[in-house]
Amino acid sequence: MNWYLENGKDSDVVLSTRxxxxxxxxxxxxxxxxxxxxxxxxxxxxxxxxxxxxLKLLMLKDMDEITKLSLVEKRLISPxxxxxxxxxxxxxxxxxxxxxxxxxxxxxxxxxxxSAGLETKSLLDLAIELDEKINKSIDYATNEKYGFLxxxxxxxxxxxxxxVMVHLPGLTxxxxxxxxxxxxxxxxxxxxxxYGEGSTSQGDxxxxxxxxxxxxxxxxxxxxLELITEKIIEQERLARKHLGKNTIELEDTVYRAFxxxxxxxxxxxxxxxxxxxxxxxxxxxxxxxxxxDSKIRKLDLYIKNANLQKYxxxxxxxxxxxxxxxxxxxQIIAEx
Amino acid sequence: MNWYLENGKDSDVVLSTRxxxxxxxxxxxxxxxxxxxxxxxxxxxxxxxxxxxxLKLLMLKDMDEITKLSLVEKRLISPxxxxxxxxxxxxxxxxxxxxxxxxxxxxxxxxxxxSAGLETKSLLDLAIELDEKINKSIDYATNEKYGFLxxxxxxxxxxxxxxVMVHLPGLTxxxxxxxxxxxxxxxxxxxxxxYGEGSTSQGDxxxxxxxxxxxxxxxxxxxxLELITEKIIEQERLARKHLGKNTIELEDTVYRAFxxxxxxxxxxxxxxxxxxxxxxxxxxxxxxxxxxDSKIRKLDLYIKNANLQKYxxxxxxxxxxxxxxxxxxxQIIAEx
Numbered sequence: 001m002n003w004y005l006e007n008g009k010d011s012d013v014v015l016s017t018r019x020x021x022x023x024x025x026x027x028x029x030x031x032x033x034x035x036x037x038x039x040x041x042x043x044x045x046x047x048x049x050x051x052x053x054x055l056k057l058l059m060l061k062d063m064d065e066i067t068k069l070s071l072v073e074k075r076l077i078s079p080x081x082x083x084x085x086x087x088x089x090x091x092x093x094x095x096x097x098x099x100x101x102x103x104x105x106x107x108x109x110x111x112x113x114x115s116a117g118l119e120t121k122s123l124l125d126l127a128i129e130l131d132e133k134i135n136k137s138i139d140y141a142t143n144e145k146y147g148f149l150x151x152x153x154x155x156x157x158x159x160x161x162x163x164v165m166v167h168l169p170g171l172t173x174x175x176x177x178x179x180x181x182x183x184x185x186x187x188x189x190x191x192x193x194x195y196g197e198g199s200t201s202q203g204d205x206x207x208x209x210x211x212x213x214x215x216x217x218x219x220x221x222x223x224x225l226e227l228i229t230e231k232i233i234e235q236e237r238l239a240r241k242h243l244g245k246n247t248i249e250l251e252d253t254v255y256r257a258f259x260x261x262x263x264x265x266x267x268x269x270x271x272x273x274x275x276x277x278x279x280x281x282x283x284x285x286x287x288x289x290x291x292x293d294s295k296i297r298k299l300d301l302y303i304k305n306a307n308l309q310k311y312x313x314x315x316x317x318x319x320x321x322x323x324x325x326x327x328x329x330x331q332i333i334a335e336x
Numbered sequence: 337m338n339w340y341l342e343n344g345k346d347s348d349v350v351l352s353t354r355x356x357x358x359x360x361x362x363x364x365x366x367x368x369x370x371x372x373x374x375x376x377x378x379x380x381x382x383x384x385x386x387x388x389x390x391l392k393l394l395m396l397k398d399m400d401e402i403t404k405l406s407l408v409e410k411r412l413i414s415p416x417x418x419x420x421x422x423x424x425x426x427x428x429x430x431x432x433x434x435x436x437x438x439x440x441x442x443x444x445x446x447x448x449x450x451s452a453g454l455e456t457k458s459l460l461d462l463a464i465e466l467d468e469k470i471n472k473s474i475d476y477a478t479n480e481k482y483g484f485l486x487x488x489x490x491x492x493x494x495x496x497x498x499x500v501m502v503h504l505p506g507l508t509x510x511x512x513x514x515x516x517x518x519x520x521x522x523x524x525x526x527x528x529x530x531y532g533e534g535s536t537s538q539g540d541x542x543x544x545x546x547x548x549x550x551x552x553x554x555x556x557x558x559x560x561l562e563l564i565t566e567k568i569i570e571q572e573r574l575a576r577k578h579l580g581k582n583t584i585e586l587e588d589t590v591y592r593a594f595x596x597x598x599x600x601x602x603x604x605x606x607x608x609x610x611x612x613x614x615x616x617x618x619x620x621x622x623x624x625x626x627x628x629d630s631k632i633r634k635l636d637l638y639i640k641n642a643n644l645q646k647y648x649x650x651x652x653x654x655x656x657x658x659x660x661x662x663x664x665x666x667q668i669i670a671e672x
């Protein structure tokens with residue numbers, strides 16, 4: 001099963017964990033200096049690298065628009081990747097989609113591994129395994145002082161970004177979210193809305209990631225992220241407990257959201273996200289009996305524009321998307 | 337069955353029709369001059385009048401507060417009646433509650449008959465029958481020039497007020513309601529929000545009634561009211577047809593209202609009324625499959641504060657009413 005349809009550790013708060021390693025190949029120019037021929041060389045090297053893990057190499061240019069956007073929505077690839085490297089980019093991906101290596105993104109390689117819930121250690125093991133497998137046939141660009149070299153200097157050293165996606169409706173509702181976000185920042189972590197840099201939160205979802213990648217070990221990056229995430233989980237659960245004291249208000253809020261989702265005949269993605277946040281909260285707290293974690297996971301995925309069209313198996317315009325989104329939501333809720 | 341739980345002619349627009357005859361007894365002083373002893377005389381005369389129709393005489397002072405308010409909510413008695421005549425007022429009422437005579441309201445007698453839907457002729461027959469039955473044992477105060485005398489001069493002559501309650505969500509939605517209300521006024525009819533004089537409409541419900549009661553026959557009052565009501569029905573149905581062209585918008589609006597009503601855990605009367613208006617529209621147009629006319633009728637009644645408490649068989653405070661209202665709505669919707 002795809003990792004994003006499963007539940008993981010602390011899934012009431014943590015939606016997913018991702019580790020990303022930026023790697024570049026020695027003797028091939030970096031990003032802006034990297035010619036079309038250079039990029040072809042990178043692809044060819046990856047084709048013959050024999051990494052295993054049932055990874056398939058897919059060229060971006062061979063994929064249809066909806067498929068590419070559906071990968072962005074799943075956060076398996078970056079929006080910039082399709083925009084800037086559509087002709088020369090590729091991915092190596094497995095069926096479970098918990099491994100996705102972007103080839104010719106900002107770096108030659110961005111090795112990414114994903115998991116539902118808070119699973120940093122096993123995820124780091126998998127990332128390192130993959131890294132070493134690739135390194136067997138490919139020489140990385142490194143420097144004795146800095147470690148791995150990257151196109152953006154802030155990523156050099158370990159070349160690692162570890163991030164967790166957290167759902168914080170409790171802290172949002174109690175009004176303590178601002179304070180918590182400030183604390184995360186003061187601990188040297190980045191916190192952002194759902195779709196990366198600069199974006200605001202939708203559906204009370206935030207991404208926490210390490211700022212520092214140089215002069216720190218991979219294990220310490222992971223340890224820091226795990227520590228801060230555990231604090232946030234604790235705070236979010238406290239906030240939910242606090243909300244739970246005023247039970248009828250909370251029940252009313254989450255069931256109204258459920259009632260609209262299950263009865264509307266058209267709905268925008270933005271409204272659906274905001275209602276889903278409340279329904280997920282109600283489900284996590286055991287209030288909404290009609291829902292399960294797995295339905296939440298499916299809904300979270302298929303309300304999104306491109307994945308909705310994937311679900312339907314056809315391309316439809318924006319107006320039609322709002323109508324079909326309402327239909328699909330009702331269908332998924334009604335599933336056994 | 338109680339008349340207000342049944343459907344009648346043109347019930348998609350007309351919720352109810354009422355005819356009221358104001359009568360005073362000769363040789364007993366009117367309203368402000370009417371002493372406690374005088375009022376007792378009026379009651380005694382009604383006790384011995386032997387009108388039939390299985391009417392029971394109930395003194396206001398013997399009724400509990402919730403029962404009295406529930407009668408106001410059903411529009412069987414006026415709010416002023418409980419406030420001003422609580423010690424000396426009485427009603428004569430039958431089990432179906434389609435006959436309710438207020439004794440010692442502004443006039444000695446206000447003979448009222450009710451029906452679901454637009455049923456003016458049979459209703460007028462019933463009112464006249466009752467009037468004549470009472471007149472057999474009681475002499476009315478009349479005047480050759482003016483006809484029946486009333487405490488308020490504007491009611492003299494026939495002493496008759498005929499009114500229909502109409503539900504106009506279509507005209508409200510298309511924005512044509514103002515124009516239609518102006519036309520009704522120009523035809524010499526009163527139009528008001530749901531709870532009589534001065535109140536604004538709640539749930540898109542309006543009451544239309546005759547202004548003139550002097551120098552016109554009962555039959556002509558009825559004819560005029562019926563004519564203007566038929567025009568309004570026509571306009572409202574046209575508006576709904578127009579809305580129906582934009583089907584998905586309309587379906588979305590009415591099903592969202594249904595979704596909230598069927599899922600909320602607390603709800604104020606005011607919000608419930610506004611949502612019920614949409615749900616009734618959706619049911620009348622055959623859009624909402626989960627509802628029936630009879631459930632709409634029950635909901636319309638039992639969402640109201642006092643009738644809600646009647647339904648539950650106990651007195652509860654305002655906060656609890658909002659919670660129980662949500663429960664009762666869900667129960668009634670779920671009935672077979």
